[in-house]
Amino acid sequence: MSAVDDILGALPAEQISAQVGASPDEVRTAAAAVLPALLGGLQANAGDPAGAGSILQALGQHDDDLLTGGAELSAIDEQDGSAIAGHIFGDQQDEVVNRLGGLPAMGGGSGMGGALVRKLLPILAPMVLSWLANRVLRGGAGGGAGGAGGAGGATAPRADTSPSLPGGSGTAGGPGGLDDLLRDVLGGATAGPGGPASGGGTGSGGTASGGAPGGIDAGSIIGDLLGGILGGGRR
Template identity: 45%
Template sequence: MSAIDDIVAQLPMSSLAGQVGSDPQTTEAAVRQVLPTLLGGLQANAQDPAGASSLAGALQSHSPDLVDGGVDLGQVDPADGSKIVSNIFGGQTDQVAQTLGGSLGGQTGLVEKLLPLLAPIVLSYLTKRLGGQAQAGQGGDLADVLGGLLGGQGAGAGAGAGGLGGLLGGLLGGSQGGQGGSSSGGLADVLGGLLGGGRR
């Protein structure tokens, strides 16, 4: 099971859809675009020693219990999520939301609601996958873990901007079973450029 499928399986999709004012099918399609974007953004930040250190600290403050046995949305703090999203994407947050929303047929508002809800869940999931090793996970270690989650076989080790774009392109184009394939290249290009180029 991929990291995206694993996280999706933990989400109460009907409840999440109700919270963001959408239907479960549309919400899940959006979630499957937002999750790899968050993971890719974290990986891009982990390429930089300062970013990796900041990420390691953030992971230590997010309990893996949130994703054990299914996510309780009542335990998700959107304010915390907004800070995480801002740390990942900086001034490009709106552009990321617009790009993702466009690939979903004009669902920018839905993406903007999902980003702060899913960000804490992603960090808790990574904490669980790291098994408490986040403190030791500096630079390459964290980037390798994130690259493995994105590429499946650790393809992200040492990847720069181009590598990130390739990983996201492969993930969004390959794991969607053709769904949204026409837009995956543009999304990968935007994220590869703004995250890799702006965060080194």
Template identity: 45%
Template sequence: MSAVDELLAQIPISQIAARLGVDEATAETAVRSAVPTLLGGLEANAQDSGGAASLESALAQHQGSSLLEGGVDIDQVDATDGEKIVGHVFGDNTDQVVSTLGGIGGAGGTSLMSKLLPMLAPLVLTFVAKQLGGGAQGQATSASGGGIGDLLGGLLGGKSAGAGGGLGDLLGGILGGGGTGGSGGIGDLLGGLLGSGRK
């Protein structure tokens, strides 16, 4: 099971569907689009020294979080914190990212995505903080010379954003063919929007 799948398996789709007022299939499609996008945005920010410092600080704040312990309860997620995280990750491109993700077939539209990303962002940060602290999958830091960017690259499938065709291709590889719409998947849609967060 990949790290992304491990995180997705912990997210209570039925609870999110109920909270958003949609069916579970729509909620699952939206979550499967949003989680790798958040991870990809974090990785893109980590490639910049200022962004990496900001990310390290955010991860430190989520290091001891119990959000992922004993089953996730969406009611315990601080959506206000989530909105701040989303704003930092995507910066001026937040609205475009939300709109792009919302336009994916079956993902429920922009309004749903704008509510979903802040719900998921604290979970994603908590998961990455756990990995960085040597959690269940504590791969990456020592194996590839350290750094949050390397860890996030590992979580996203073993590539870093600087390799090959960049983050767009990486996300496309993760999500392409998953009913995400568009020939190259979400990566092609979002490639230019990620990495513009506030440093």
């Protein structure tokens, strides 16, 4: 099961739909586009040592068990989610929103898709960090792209919990440390067999081929869309 499938499976789509004014199926379809964009943005950040350190410090401050048993909307800090998304995408966030909203499965150029994407970013960003914290800091098992987690099931030590990702900074560990594990987990979550483009899970409400609702191709979102927008990623 892919990272996107893991998070979609915990998505409180009914609760979100009531808040954002879209149907649960529309929420799931949009989330299937937004999640790989957030994961790809984090991967771009993690390619830089300072960016990896900032992410690790953020993980230490975020709930690593938010998705267990299904996330509750009331447990998601949307203000924090807005800051997380803003740090990941920086001044390219509007472009990311417009590109995702323009996907055919999102209604093309109608503009409605972009509005839904913008509403979902602050909800989904904390869910992504929780998934990542579980894999990197706790060696989380079950689902997860690339069998992410500590080698042999060992639980990795927790990171320094001082600054958070929004505005945070710091240094990552040495070779073989948490920074390498972070990049491995994100690499498995965003590319290759078992990644979002080929996940076999059903998520909430079922999925189309490729493991994503509505025919969303998560792999091309990460490779084509984000590659042209983010380049080397945010630091």
